[in-house]
Structure formats: C-alpha cells, structure tokens
Amino acid sequence: MSIDRELIRRGVIVPTFKSKINNILTYSFKSRYYLNYLKARTKARSLNLQSAAKWKLYCHLNDTLPHGVPESPEIVYRNNGWVNFNDWLGIKVIKKVKNKRKPTKSRIKTIKLKPLDSVKNYKFSKLASKRLPNALNAVKLIGNLSRRSSYEYTDAEAQSIIKSLSKAMRDLRKKLR
Amino acid sequence: MSKNDKSAKFKELARSRVNRAINMIRLIANLGNKAHYDYTPEQARKIVAALQSEVNNVKTKFNSKKRGTEEFTI
Numbered sequence: 131m132s133i134d135r136e137l138i139r140r141g142v143i144v145p146t147f148k149s150k151i152n153n154i155l156t157y158s159f160k161s162r163y164y165l166n167y168l169k170a171r172t173k174a175r176s177l178n179l180q181s182a183a184k185w186k187l188y189c190h191l192n193d194t195l196p197h198g199v200p201e202s203p204e205i206v207y208r209n210n211g212w213v214n215f216n217d218w219l220g221i222k223v224i225k226k227v228k229n230k231r232k233p234t235k236s237r238i239k240t241i242k243l244k245p246l247d248s249v250k251n252y253k254f255s256k257l258a259s260k261r262l263p264n265a266l267n268a269v270k271l272i273g274n275l276s277r278r279s280s281y282e283y284t285d286a287e288a289q290s291i292i293k294s295l296s297k298a299m300r301d302l303r304k305k306l307r
Numbered sequence: 308m309s310k311n312d313k314s315a316k317f318k319e320l321a322r323s324r325v326n327r328a329i330n331m332i333r334l335i336a337n338l339g340n341k342a343h344y345d346y347t348p349e350q351a352r353k354i355v356a357a358l359q360s361e362v363n364n365v366k367t368k369f370n371s372k373k374r375g376t377e378e379f380t381i
Contacts, residue, residue, distance in 0.1 A: 250345035254338055258346075261338070262354060265331035269361040272324050275317060276368040282313035283321070288369040291325055295362050298332040302358065305339035306351040 165198035167211035173199050175220040182215035269295070332358065 137143045164170060173196040179185050189201045200206040203218055216223055272291060275281055335354060338344050 246347060247345040250343065251347075254344035254346045255350065257344070258335065258338055258350070258354060261331065261334050262357060265328065265335055265358060266361050268324065268328035268331045269358065269365060272321070272328055273361075273365040273368045275321055275324065276365070276371075280313065281317035281320075282310050283317045287317070287321065291321055292366050292369060294325055294329060295332075295365065298329045299355075299359060299362055302332050302336040302339075303355055305336040306346075306355055307339070 162200075163198070164200045164206055167203075167207045170199045170203065170207075171218055171220075173197075174203070174218055177219075179219050180221060182219070185215065185219060 134143065165173070174185070177185075177188065177196075179188055189195060195201060204212055204215070212218075215221070272295070275283070275291075276288070335358070338346070339351070
C-alpha cells in the first residue's frame with residue numbers, strides 16, 4: 131500500500147476530485163496542484179536566478195513561491211517535460227568550441243622500446259667487452275705509425291688510412307642501431 | 308735506416324694494422340645482429356663513442372704536421 135493511500139485512509143490527506151486533474155493548465159503531484167511545466171517555467175524564469183543552488187536557496191529563504199510553482203520541479207515534472215535546471219531557470223550555457231585544428235606533428239621521433247632479452251644481452255655484453263679492447267688497441271697501434279722519426283709516409287697514404295677507418299666506423303654505426 | 312726502408316716498413320705495418328683494425332671493428336659490428344644479440348641504445352652508443360674517440364685520436368696524430376718534422380737549429 132502506498133503512503134498516500136495510507137494517509138488518505140487515516141484522514142491526513144483529503145482525496146481531491148478528478149475533474150481538477152483533467153485541467154490542462156495544472157498538474158497534480160501528491161495531492162497538490164501545480165501549473166504545467168511551461169507555465170511554471172516562465173514564472174520561475176522571471177525570478178532571474180542564475181543556478182540550481184540559488185533556486186534552492188531562494189526556496190529555502192522565501193516561504194511563498196509564485197503560485198503553482200513547485201519547490202522541487204525536477205521531481206514534480208520528472209515525467210512531464212523536465213529537462214534540467216538550466217532550462218528551468220533559463221540559463222544560457224555557452225559551450226566551448228574545441229579547436230578543430232589538427233595538432234602539429236612533433237618532430238621528435240618516438241622509439242618503441244622492446245623488452246630486453248636478458249640472455250641475448252648477456253651474450254652481447256660478454257662479447258663486446260672482449261672485442262672492444264682489442265679493437266681499441268688495434269686502432270691505437272695505427273696511431274703509432276704517425277711517428278715521422280720512425281716511419282716515412284706521404285699525406286695521401288695517411289689520408290687513405292683515415293678514410294678506410296672512417297668507412298669502417300660508418301658501417302659500424304649502421305649496424306649498431 | 309734509409310728513407311726507403313722507413314717507407315717500406317710503414318707500408319707493411321700500415322697494411323697489416325689497418326686490416327687488423329678494420330677486421331676488429333667489423334667483429335664489433337657483427338654484434339649488431341639482433342637475431343643473436345640484444346642491446347640497449349645506451350650500450351651501442353658507448354661502444355661507438357669509445358671507438359670514435361680512438362679513431363679521432365689517430366686522425367689528429369696523422370694530421371698534426373709538427374710531430375717528428377721539427378728540426379733542431381741553433
């Protein structure tokens with residue numbers, strides 16, 4: 131049994147005639163009669179309140195609302211035209227228009243890092259630590275050939291050595307990426 | 308030691324040492340094979356930087372004309 135029917139049974143609420151409900155300008159909610167949504171909305175808008183919170187505050191501070199306007203329109207008109215408080219109070223909502231321009235592509239390249247294979251990395255570091263000192267030593271020995279007191283060479287010969295070393299380094303860089 | 312001897316020695320040593328160095332660098336480059344080895348970019352950068360600095364040393368040594376060419380005068 132609903133609360134309303136129980137209250138009617140106990141005589142707290144007096145049931146009203148149905149003829150009033152049929153009036154198109156009014157809407158009944160729990161035995162109270164309110165104006166229909168559009169009429170009530172125009173009255174609420176005339177109060178010039180700027181937010182739902184201010185509406186609630188107004189309702190709390192003023193005992194008498196405009197005639198036929200409910201305190202909780204979101205409940206009274208929930209099935210009869212309720213949109214939201216912005217519509218109820220006539221607040222204009224300015225939507226921010228997002229900038230539709232495409233974001234410029236950044237010039238920084240993103241490198242996707244794969245998870246490191248620990249076994250392969252171990253092999254790499256083991257071999258690299260063996261081979262690198264040997265290679266460094268071999269290159270260093272070439273540098274010793276630059277001693278003019280011990281060796282005689284032309285600039286072209288020196289340049290060809292440097293060229294071949296540079297080429298080897300370029301290949302190394304290509305492979306070790 | 309005559310000039311010719313010095314030149315011949317240089318050529319012989321240069322040929323063997325440069326070939327050896329290139330071979331060594333090639334061996335390191337083989338480590339770039341991702342099918343067999345895996346490494347971080349930082350590891351690769353370190354190896355290349357170490358070798359490059361050594362090669363740069365060689366370059367500066369050969370390019371500096373002062374070395375060994377100065378003649379003592381009074």
